[in-house]
Amino acid sequence: MAAVAEADETGERAPSDYARITEQLLGRWPENAIEPSLTRITAVMDLLGQPQRAYPVIQVAGTNGKSSTARMIASLLRSLGLRTGLYTSPHLADMRERIEIDGELITAEDFVQAAGDVAPFIAAVDARADAEGGTPVTFFETMTAIALAAFADAPVDVAVVEVGLGGSWDATSVCDPQVAVVTRVDIDHAEMLGDTLEQIAAEKAGIIKPGSFAIIAEQDQEAAPVLAARIAEVGVPAAWEGTSFAVADRSIAVGGQLLTLQGLAGVYEDVFVPLFGKHQAENAAIALAAVEAFVGGGATPLDGDVVRDGFAEVTSPGRLEIVRRGPTVLVDAAHNPAGAAALAQALGEAFAFTHVVGVVAVLADKDARGLLRSLEPVLDEVVITQNSSPRALPVDDLAAIAVQVFGPERVITERHLAAALDAGIRLAEEADTYAASGVIVTGSVVTAGEARALLLRGRS
Numbered sequence: 001m002a003a004v005a006e007a008d009e010t011g012e013r014a015p016s017d018y019a020r021i022t023e024q025l026l027g028r029w030p031e032n033a034i035e036p037s038l039t040r041i042t043a044v045m046d047l048l049g050q051p052q053r054a055y056p057v058i059q060v061a062g063t064n065g066k067s068s069t070a071r072m073i074a075s076l077l078r079s080l081g082l083r084t085g086l087y088t089s090p091h092l093a094d095m096r097e098r099i100e101i102d103g104e105l106i107t108a109e110d111f112v113q114a115a116g117d118v119a120p121f122i123a124a125v126d127a128r129a130d131a132e133g134g135t136p137v138t139f140f141e142t143m144t145a146i147a148l149a150a151f152a153d154a155p156v157d158v159a160v161v162e163v164g165l166g167g168s169w170d171a172t173s174v175c176d177p178q179v180a181v182v183t184r185v186d187i188d189h190a191e192m193l194g195d196t197l198e199q200i201a202a203e204k205a206g207i208i209k210p211g212s213f214a215i216i217a218e219q220d221q222e223a224a225p226v227l228a229a230r231i232a233e234v235g236v237p238a239a240w241e242g243t244s245f246a247v248a249d250r251s252i253a254v255g256g257q258l259l260t261l262q263g264l265a266g267v268y269e270d271v272f273v274p275l276f277g278k279h280q281a282e283n284a285a286i287a288l289a290a291v292e293a294f295v296g297g298g299a300t301p302l303d304g305d306v307v308r309d310g311f312a313e314v315t316s317p318g319r320l321e322i323v324r325r326g327p328t329v330l331v332d333a334a335h336n337p338a339g340a341a342a343l344a345q346a347l348g349e350a351f352a353f354t355h356v357v358g359v360v361a362v363l364a365d366k367d368a369r370g371l372l373r374s375l376e377p378v379l380d381e382v383v384i385t386q387n388s389s390p391r392a393l394p395v396d397d398l399a400a401i402a403v404q405v406f407g408p409e410r411v412i413t414e415r416h417l418a419a420a421l422d423a424g425i426r427l428a429e430e431a432d433t434y435a436a437s438g439v440i441v442t443g444s445v446v447t448a449g450e451a452r453a454l455l456l457r458g459r460s
Helices: 017-026 039-048 066-079 108-132 139-153 197-207 224-234 278-296 304-312 337-350 368-378 395-406 417-430 445-459
Strands: 057-061 084-087 099-101 158-162 179-182 213-216 238-240 246-253 256-262 267-273 321-324 328-331 355-360 381-384 411-413 437-442
Touching (some): 017 108, 017 139, 039 108, 039 139, 057 066, 057 197, 057 278, 066 084, 066 158, 066 304, 084 139, 099 139, 108 139, 139 158, 179 278, 197 224, 213 224, 213 278, 256 278, 267 278, 267 304, 278 337, 328 417, 328 445, 337 368, 337 437, 355 368, 355 445, 368 395, 381 417, 395 411
Parallel strands (some): 057 158, 084 158, 179 213, 213 238, 355 381, 355 437, 381 411
Antiparallel strands (some): 084 099, 256 267, 321 328
């Protein structure tokens, strides 16, 4: 690919540059086609002068909960008066969603500038790969370079960086984190990470490096020893959920939940988190521990009011997000059985629905049967559909699985997501318990993003 961005003769960039750059980026080696290596991203960052060394990093790996946890960490850090960079993936609708500076999406102008800054170095590494018959710099590697360069240029006081996939060879591991966070490890991306919890945990444990402080979520008995072995190998301090920190108490509140959190250095009461589900409470405890580890080595308590302010400002788009009312429609990016199980638990706990319609579209490389089984107990009906991704599981294939899980009488099929949303809303409206009916749209980040765009556009 040619340079990511170019200036015209006057040095000015045209308004169309952002659209042109995003199109070029999407033409790169795709996000799901992984060639495990840090060689390319390391070469790019070396040529850039290693901007990721210009600020401390908190890196977040795991199977589920990474994005929400990273967002909570960044919000807490901002409440402490620190200027933050936040890098998450994938995006729901706009590529800029992956890069936030001080709580705001990077502007199109700044994105174009950062992309232009890294372009010559991406091109140099591409040329070397072409000469040697290797893989060019991938889409995710390019996005990571853009984000890390933008954070240095801002500049930020600290960057919160979510791992894309795995850990040890993920492009974000060009960073050496001051705090390494591992959320719960479950089976996902088995074709790349391995089909056992031990194998997956070993990849995610790679973010724990000398000089870091490890914050570890509660883990299954297969994953915990692998993470413990890595911690012992590199000789770093570590804090484990359930031992060093925990959710001490939680209750349902309007618009979220009210928590008492046991941190590394103190107990924090009356913490309102405007997100739903036990899993988000656990993410909050992990985020709090990470920030305590970052600012005081886990030995100094934070100001309680600052903690409450930080959590009160948290958002996590596409995570049990209400996008329509009358009937209530929520979107959630759950894309594996564990994520769907957390979604099902949160639906039953936080919403008084007596009739729930699911609208589901998944990607072909996911455990569709396991995901549907996790959702089956809380869905009265399910509308099976297909999103626009070239990786989407064909609607007929997903419908066949759904019939086996739900029975034919509970399954409706619509080939297009817009029609499926209409069908789901209609079913909720027609239910005898209309006043307490809801629709949940889920199955993948793509599904959540496309549904969110359709429904929010219709509301504006």
